[in-house]
Amino acid sequence: MNIGILLFDDVEVLDFCGPFEVFSVAAGLGAGSGGESPCTVFTLAERAGLVRAAGGLKVQPDYTIDDHPPIDLLLVPGGWGTRREVDNPRLIDWIRAQDAQTTLTTSVCTGAFLLGRAGLLEGNRVTTHWGSIDMALHLVARWQGEDLAHQTARQMEYTPAAER
Helix, strand or coil: CEEEEEECCCCCHHHHHHHHHHHHHHHHHHHHCCCCCCCEEEEEECCCCCEECHHHCEECCCEECCCCCCCCEEEECCCCCHHHHCCCHHHHHHHHHHHCCCCEEEECCCHHHHHHHCCCCCCCCCCCCCCHHHHHHHHHHHHHCHHHHHHHHHHCCCCCHHHC
């Protein structure tokens, strides 16, 4: 499974780093238990070059929206940059086109604004929430089983909200 995490200027760090950590830890644990890695995680942005995340963190995406591998799960994080990107027709059209090809398109927090602008939320109940890490663990459990999700949380020394 290829997991693509979209980046853009002013993206919230936790919104993409939290899920990135969950998916990459799960991939390592899955491969470490004698099996094949359950996923490949990568980042991508509209253009090549550094992305300046919230707080000034500079991040170098792996790909652009023009040269990435096929995406099975697209994650659109939130942050102040969503308020600008919601009016970026090139990016919104790309998200819409990816949704037609992905197994799942998901968002964290205000990333839902971009999915909404792409018309992907119409007729659905949606919410935004700070629990991005728990959402990523839920997806690991959904695709690879509860055992790997629990191992991932334990490896990260993270207690999911449901267990607190």
